Each structure stands twice: as structure tokens, then as C-alpha cells.
Amino acid sequence: MSHNFPKSDQVDIMLLLEGTFPYVSGGVSSWVNQIIRGFPDYRFGAIFLGSHRDDYSGMKYELPANLVHLEAVYLHDPHEKPEIEAHDGNSSAFEVIGRLHDWFMAPDPDRLENAFKDINFYLDPASGVDYRQFLHSRRSWNHITRMYQERCSDPSFVDYFWTARNMHAPIWILAGIAGRLIPARVYHTVSTGYAGFLGALLHYHTGRPLILSEHGIYTKERRIDIFNSDWIQDNRNALQKDPTEISYFRDLWIRFFETLGRFCYGSSGTIVSLFEGARLRQIADGAPAEHTGVIPNGIDVDRYAPLRQTRPEIIPQVLTLLGRVVPIKDIKNFIRAIRIIANHLPQVEGWIIGPDDEDPKYADECRALAESLAVADRIKFLGFRDPLEIFPQTGVLVLSSISEGLPLVLLEAFAAGIPAVATDVGACRQLILGHGSEDEALGAAGGVVGINNPQALAEEALRLLIDPVLWKQAQQAAVSRVERFYTQQKMFDSYHDLYRKGML
Amino acid sequence: MTWLKLIGYSLLGEFSAVLALLGPQSASLRLSLFLSAHILACVVLAMLMTAAFPKSYVVKRRTIFGFFFGIGFFIPILGIIGLLMGLFYFRFFLKEGNRTEFSTVSLPPFMTEGSETGPGMGEGGAWSRLKASDVPRQLRLKALLAVSASSGQNASRLLQLATGDSDDEIRLLAFNLYDRREKVISNSISQTLQALREADNPLKRRDLCRVLAFSYWEVVYNDLARDELAVFFVRQSLEYARQAVELGGGSDPALLVLMGRLYLKQGDVERAGEAIRTALEHGVHRDRVIPYLAELAYRRRDFEELKQYFQSDPLLRHKPGIGPVVQFWMG
Numbered sequence: 001m002s003h004n005f006p007k008s009d010q011v012d013i014m015l016l017l018e019g020t021f022p023y024v025s026g027g028v029s030s031w032v033n034q035i036i037r038g039f040p041d042y043r044f045g046a047i048f049l050g051s052h053r054d055d056y057s058g059m060k061y062e063l064p065a066n067l068v069h070l071e072a073v074y075l076h077d078p079h080e081k082p083e084i085e086a087h088d089g090n091s092s093a094f095e096v097i098g099r100l101h102d103w104f105m106a107p108d109p110d111r112l113e114n115a116f117k118d119i120n121f122y123l124d125p126a127s128g129v130d131y132r133q134f135l136h137s138r139r140s141w142n143h144i145t146r147m148y149q150e151r152c153s154d155p156s157f158v159d160y161f162w163t164a165r166n167m168h169a170p171i172w173i174l175a176g177i178a179g180r181l182i183p184a185r186v187y188h189t190v191s192t193g194y195a196g197f198l199g200a201l202l203h204y205h206t207g208r209p210l211i212l213s214e215h216g217i218y219t220k221e222r223r224i225d226i227f228n229s230d231w232i233q234d235n236r237n238a239l240q241k242d243p244t245e246i247s248y249f250r251d252l253w254i255r256f257f258e259t260l261g262r263f264c265y266g267s268s269g270t271i272v273s274l275f276e277g278a279r280l281r282q283i284a285d286g287a288p289a290e291h292t293g294v295i296p297n298g299i300d301v302d303r304y305a306p307l308r309q310t311r312p313e314i315i316p317q318v319l320t321l322l323g324r325v326v327p328i329k330d331i332k333n334f335i336r337a338i339r340i341i342a343n344h345l346p347q348v349e350g351w352i353i354g355p356d357d358e359d360p361k362y363a364d365e366c367r368a369l370a371e372s373l374a375v376a377d378r379i380k381f382l383g384f385r386d387p388l389e390i391f392p393q394t395g396v397l398v399l400s401s402i403s404e405g406l407p408l409v410l411l412e413a414f415a416a417g418i419p420a421v422a423t424d425v426g427a428c429r430q431l432i433l434g435h436g437s438e439d440e441a442l443g444a445a446g447g448v449v450g451i452n453n454p455q456a457l458a459e460e461a462l463r464l465l466i467d468p469v470l471w472k473q474a475q476q477a478a479v480s481r482v483e484r485f486y487t488q489q490k491m492f493d494s495y496h497d498l499y500r501k502g503m504l
Numbered sequence: 505m506t507w508l509k510l511i512g513y514s515l516l517g518e519f520s521a522v523l524a525l526l527g528p529q530s531a532s533l534r535l536s537l538f539l540s541a542h543i544l545a546c547v548v549l550a551m552l553m554t555a556a557f558p559k560s561y562v563v564k565r566r567t568i569f570g571f572f573f574g575i576g577f578f579i580p581i582l583g584i585i586g587l588l589m590g591l592f593y594f595r596f597f598l599k600e601g602n603r604t605e606f607s608t609v610s611l612p613p614f615m616t617e618g619s620e621t622g623p624g625m626g627e628g629g630a631w632s633r634l635k636a637s638d639v640p641r642q643l644r645l646k647a648l649l650a651v652s653a654s655s656g657q658n659a660s661r662l663l664q665l666a667t668g669d670s671d672d673e674i675r676l677l678a679f680n681l682y683d684r685r686e687k688v689i690s691n692s693i694s695q696t697l698q699a700l701r702e703a704d705n706p707l708k709r710r711d712l713c714r715v716l717a718f719s720y721w722e723v724v725y726n727d728l729a730r731d732e733l734a735v736f737f738v739r740q741s742l743e744y745a746r747q748a749v750e751l752g753g754g755s756d757p758a759l760l761v762l763m764g765r766l767y768l769k770q771g772d773v774e775r776a777g778e779a780i781r782t783a784l785e786h787g788v789h790r791d792r793v794i795p796y797l798a799e800l801a802y803r804r805r806d807f808e809e810l811k812q813y814f815q816s817d818p819l820l821r822h823k824p825g826i827g828p829v830v831q832f833w834m835g
Contacts, residue, residue: 220672220673220676223673223676224676224680227676227677227680228680243649243650243652243653244646244647244649244650244653245646245649246645246649281672327683330679332683332686336733339732339733339736340731340732340733340736343732343736365687365690365691368690368691368693368694368695369690369694371694371697372690372693372694372697373736374736374740402675402676402679403672403676450667450668451667451668451675451679452664452667452679452682452683453667453668454733455730455731455732455733458732
């Protein structure tokens with residue numbers, strides 16, 4: 001898969017991408033594509049971090065010409081391991097690891113051991129703990145067993161051992177990448193997590209600045225995944241179980257990602273969020289306030305504007321949800337809302353536009369729900385489609401997510417002259433109702449409802465579908481808002497400034 | 505508009521009655537003219553008052569009509585003015601009282617500090633912690649997890665409420681826990697629908713329709729669907745219950761009781777009564793259906809019969825759910 005990748009010996013900006021462009025389609029990936037193409041004078045490189053190679057079916061985007069270097073690394077694929085041989089491990093380095101695990105219990109950014117910022121700690125067996133020591137040394141075993149005895153509330157040591165191993169192994173893979181990666185003038189990660197950790201290591205190793213642009217809040221989204229996951233074991237029996245505690249392993253994974261997040265925040269010179277609420281959340285999660293800032297997404301309005309002329313006179317009785325079929329988008333909420341709307345508008349249709357191969361089990365559950373609600377014939381799973389093709393046939397765009405950043409799809413729909421109904425997450429309220437007096441004066445571009453409330457979602461959508469005057473007003477507000485506040489040029493200007501300063 | 509006209513007629517009637525008293529006619533004629541006009545005014549106003557009276561307080565409409573008529577009739581002029589004021593209040597200011605969700609005052613300091621909450625945090629304890637936004641997040645998360653460990657309507661309702669919490673963590677965990685409950689039933693319905701499509705004999709179809717009826721009901725019973733969705737689930741449940749009966753399940757007492765409950769939900773008292781009586785004929789234990797029979801009697805406003813049902817089972821007052829209702833009626 002990797003032999004066709006462009007290669008270079010240095011780049012201006014190295015993008016660190018976890019589970020997004022170019023192998024996964026979606027809002028963040030589109031944004032990355034947009035950014036690379038928006039700065040044709042800069043030479044970009046990208047590291048794609050994925051889980052398993054088989055989880056990705058191929059590139060979803062054509063690579064821009066100025067993406068001159070690309071690597072894909074699969075963190076959980078089987079990889080070459082050092083030969084097994086008995087050894088004790090570096091005693092002073094394991095003492096540092098012990099202190100780090102104590103620090104995790106009361107993290108203070110000023111007291112983090114400097115050793116962890118040095119990639120040699122992970123790569124050089126003499127000064128730190130290399131991968132061989134982590135996997136096979138006696139001190140590593142002792143450390144894991146001590147942690148289990150002192151902290152683990154799950155009875156299974158086997159599960160604890162393998163959880164600890166699988167959780168930490170990518171750290172050594174990432175340190176290896178940081179040690180051999182081609183030089184860049186600026187590192188830019190679009191999430192914390194593993195990509196953010198890699199960015200932090202690269203920053204400390206090379207001295208070059210790290211920019212973090214968070215679309216969703218990574219730790220929050222991992223938390224959702226971890227709550228949803230069935231693969232994380234809980235081996236406590238009825239007598240051991242405290243119903244007020246989540247399972248130890250779930251908690252461990254959450255704390256692990258929180259720690260990676262803090263490490264990344266601490267090393268980023270600039271921390272960008274998409275809206276004020278997200279910025280405050282970053283600060284609450286450990287980001288230094290003075291490094292944070294807001295740059296909203298922007299889109300190429302001219303690309304979508306002509307669609308306003310191609311719309312039919314009457315409002316199409318089609319509600320479109322544009323997004324991946326994954327739990328975070330709460331597609332089920334949309335399906336339930338269609339059930340309610342169908343009681344009033346029997347001809348209504350719900351189109352779900354987006355790939356359904358990321359979480360096939362969830363996609364099956366959605367289809368099952370549509371069937372149990374007797375709307376299987378009203379709900380169409382149309383897979384990935386070009387929005388330009390879908391928008392003219394859409395009456396109202398719906399976003400039923402339980403978590404969002406600043407969804408590009410809302411801006412695109414607005415530019416195409418389509419009002420929207422969205423859940424009150426991320427920046428959706430700001431996009432639909434406006435933010436600040438000047439913006440709010442433009443009016444409502446649709447409706448905002450609480451999460452997991454299909455009745456409210458249906459009522460708002462129905463209100464727009466059956467009232468052409470209201471629909472027209474919402475359309476006007478949508479178009480005015482995107483044209484005034486969310487243009488691509490505004491966003492490019494802000495990032496141009498950041499890149500320029502970073503390259504000094 | 506009709507209301508305004510009727511109010512106008514009643515005012516005109518009362519005004520005419522007063523004028524009649526002051527007229528030059530004989531005393532008996534003046535009295536009869538006064539009474540006719542006064543009675544007309546009182547009847548019209550009492551009718552309007554009865555119609556505007558909150559439904560939840562109506563026991564017998566005739567009694568209410570008589571009461572308002574009495575006020576108007578026996579207190580001329582002032583009574584009419586009083587009724588008009590009452591009507592104005594009922595019409596424009598009185599709203600049907602929906603129960604509002606309570607919110608708690610701040611918890612005592614030691615409660616919020618105690619992180620060692622017992623594993624058996626009950627619904628009430630969990631509720632009070634969840635509703636108090638000044639309690640540390642960690643404790644509220646624990647409360648949420650405690651709620652999720654219990655089943656039933658209250659837990660679902662609490663989880664649903666928590667999905668609207670202002671704290672992201674609480675909201676997302678609540679959503680996940682709520683979704684897990686719903687998913688189990690939804691998948692079961694889908695699998696049964698699939699099996700029903702493939703079923704090739706009436707007996708099997710009957711059994712599958714029965715499962716579907718109970719599965720759809722399960723969603724409503726656990727309060728996992730509200731408003732119009734709940735109406736839809738009741739309709740679906742009833743539809744499959746009917747199909748099961750048509751396919752030979754007419755002597756299945758549990759199914760008949762379910763149908764009774766579904767009709768009750770839809771407000772069809774007659775069919776509900778019929779289904780429960782048939783269930784009794786087919787051997788359902790009387791104790792099981794007493795609450796529904798009592799509810800039917802209540803809907804018919806036959807409170808004597810209602811009390812008889814409660815009297816017939818002395819243990820009923822100690823049962824959860826129905827117990828407090830029995831204690832209210834029987835003292």
C-alpha cells in the first residue's frame with residue numbers, strides 16, 4: 001500500500017493525522033484536504049496513524065500535488081518485536097517510570113519528568129527503557145505486577161497485563177517514528193491522542209514548533225468510544241462489582257488518553273479550537289490558556305452557491321443527514337425523528353449520506369431500528385455521495401450527533417441554501433442561531449434541539465418542511481451567515497499567519 | 505367567538521333582569537320577568553364555567569353545573585360578576601398542571617464530601633445527586649452508574665433526563681447507558697420481525713406475533729419511547745397482539761391482559777374491559793388484574809366499584825406501585 005506514497009527529504013509543514021485523511025472520509029479529513037490545497041506554496045508532509053491496516057479500504061481523497069511526503073503507520077498491526085531474552089532492565093529508568101505513574105495520580109504540568117520529553121528515553125537502552133526492556137525485562141514485569149496489586153480493581157491479572165502492554169506499545173512505535181522522520185519546519189497535529197504525543201516528541205526532539213488544531217475534543221470522543229465499546233472487559237463478579245464504578249480497564253484507557261492529551265497540550269505552542277466552548281474545554285483539560293485560540297472552519301462558498309438556483313420551487317420532502325454511520329452521529333435519533341415526521345407527512349424521506357463501513361455493527365442496528373419503526377422504506381442509506389448531487393434534493397439538513405466540533409457539513413448546506421436542524425452540541429447552536437449580536441441579528445438558520453430527543457428534532461424539522469415562509473427566512477439567514485462569517489479565505493488567513501510565525 | 509357571544513347573552517340577560525325589577529309592571533310580572541332573564545343569564549354562565557373547569561377536577565359535570573348555577577342564581581349581580589371573573593381566570597390564566605421536575609436544594613456538606621458512597625445508592629440518592637449541579641462531577645457520574653444498574657421506568661426516565669445535562673461527561677455517559685437499554689429491545693424486535701417473515705406455519709407466526717407484541721410493549725413500559733413514538737409503539741404492540749389472537753392466541757391470558765393494558769393506554773375503556781374480562785375467563789389470576797379493573801372503574805368514575813376491588817385484596821396496599829394508590833382510596 002505504501003509504495004506509491006510520495007517521498008521527500010524535508011517539508012515545510014508535517015501534518016500528524018490519526019484516523020483521518022487520506023484513508024477516512026469525514027469533516028476533519030475534508031478540512032485537512034482543504035488546508036493542504038489552500039497553501040500550494042508550502043510543501044506538506046503527513047503521517048497517517050491508523051489502528052490495523054485492514055480497517056481501511058483505500059484512500060478516500062486524491063493526494064494534493066503539494067503533499068510531497070506521506071507515511072502510513074498502523075499502531076496495532078503485528079510488527080517486528082525484539083528477540084526474547086532474559087534481562088533486568090535499566091534500574092534508574094524504571095525508577096523514573098515509577099515516579100511518572102505516581103505523577104499520573106496528581107498530574108502537575110510543571111513537575112513532569114523531563115526524561116519523557118527526550119526520545120532517547122524510549123530508544124536508548126543505556127539512558128532509558130527501550131522497547132525490548134518494556135516487553136521482556138524483569139523490572140518491566142515487576143512494575144506491571146506492582147501497579148496491578150496497588151491499583152487494579154479488576155480481578156483478572158491476565159487482562160490487566162495485556163491491556164497495559166497493548167496500551168503502551170504504540171509509545172515506542174511513535175518514538176521510533178520521531179527518531180527517523182524527515183525534518184519539517186512546523187509540526188501540525190489535528191488531534192491530541194497518539195498523533196499529539198508524536199507531535200510533542202517531535203517538538204522536543206527537533207525544537208520546531210507544534211501547532212494543535214482540535215476539531216472535536218479527542219479525549220471526549222475517546223471517552224464516548226470507550227463507553228460504547230464491548231471489547232473492554234469487566235471481570236468483576238456480582239459481589240466485587242460496585243455499580244457506581246465503571247470497569248477499571250475502561251477507566252484506565254480514559255486516563256491514558258487524558259494523559260496523552262495533557263502531554264500534547266503542554267508542548268503545543270499554539271492550540272487552536274473551532275469555537276469558544278471547545279477552547280474552554282481544552283483549558284479545563286490542561287491546555288495553558290495563553291496558548292489557546294479560536295479559528296472557526298470556513299468553506300469555499302462559491303462552490304455551493306450555484307446550487308441555490310437549481311433548487312425546486314417547492315421544498316423537497318427529504319431530510320438529509322450527511323455523516324458517517326457511527327454512534328457519535330446518533331443516526332438512530334434521526335431514524336426515530338423520521339418515524340414521527342412520517343405520521344404527519346407520509347411522503348417524507350430520510351437520506352443518510354455517508355460511509356457505513358466504519359462500524360458495520362452499528363449500521364446494522366440502524367437498519368434494524370428503521371425496520372422496527374416501520375420506516376425502512378422511508379430511510380435510505382445512500383453511502384458516500386457528493387454533496388453537490390444531494391443538496392438540491394434536500395429540504396432540510398439534519399445533524400443528530402451527540403458530539404461535534406464545528407461541522408463543515410452545516411456550512412456547506414448553508415452555502416447551498418439549505419436550512420438545518422441540529423442537536424445542541426459543539427458549535428451547532430452558534431452556526432444556526434448566531435453568536436454575538438451582529439450574527440444573531442441575521443436570524444435563525446433552522447432549529448437547535450437537545451440530544452436524544454427525537455420528538456423535538458421531528459417537530460423542528462417538520463416546522464421548516466411545512467412552512468415555506470419560515471423555510472425561506474431560515475435559508476436567507478443561513479446564506480448570510482456563511483457568507484459573512486465562515487468563508488474559507490478567513491480561515492486561510494488565520495492559518496497563514498500561524499504557519500508564517502512557526503517557520504521563523 | 506361563540507364564547508364571547510354567550511357571555512354577551514348572559515350579561516344582557518342579567519341586565520334585563522335588573523331592568524325588569526325597576527319597570528312599571530305589576531310586582532308578580534316584574535318578578536317573573538326578572539326570574540326568567542336571571543335564570544337565562546345564570547344557565548349560560550354556569551354552562552361556560554363548567555366547560556372551562558379543569559378536566560382533572562371534574563367528577564360529575566352536573567354537580568359542577570349546579571354549583572355554579574347556584575352561585576349565580578342565589579347571589580344576583582355579584583354572583584354573576586364573580587362567575588365572569590372566574591371564567592376569565594379559567595379561560596386565560598389556568599393551565600393544565602403538568603408535574604414539573606423537582607430540583608433539589610444543595611446537599612448538606614458532608615454528603616458531597618463523602619466519596620465513599622455505598623454501592624447500594626438508591627434511586628432517590630442517585631436522583632438527588634444528579635439533580636444537584638454543585639455536586640462534584642465524579643459523584644454525579646457514580647450516581648448515574650448506580651441508576652443504570654437498576655431497571656424500569658424510573659431509571660430510564662432519569663437517564664433520559666441526564667442526557668440533557670449541562671455537563672458533557674454526564675450527558676454522554678447517560679446517552680450511552682440509555683442507548684444500551686433501547687438497543688437490546690430494538691435488536692430483539694428486528695430479529696423477531698425477520699423470523700416472522702420467514703415463518704411458514706400459523707402456530708409459529710402466532711408465537712412470533714406474541715413476542716413482538718410484548719417487545720414493542722417493553723419499550724413503552726420501560727419509558728424508552730415518549731410522546732408520538734410511544735403512541736406508535738403502543739399501536740404496533742396492539743397490532744401484533746391482535747394478529748396473535750387471530751392466529752389462535754385468543755385464550756392466552758397474558759396476551760389478553762396485555763391487550764387490556766394497551767387499550768387502557770389508548771383510552772379505549774370498553775375494549776380494555778372486554779379484554780381483561782376475557783383474560784379472567786381464561787384463567788388469569790384475579791389479583792394480577794385488579795389494578796387494571798380498578799383503573800377501568802376509575803375511568804368510568806365508578807368509585808364504589810373501585811373501592812370494592814381494593815377491598816377484595818387486603819395485601820394490595822403493601823405492594824409497590826399500586827400500594828400508595830390503595831392507601832389513598834381506602835385510607
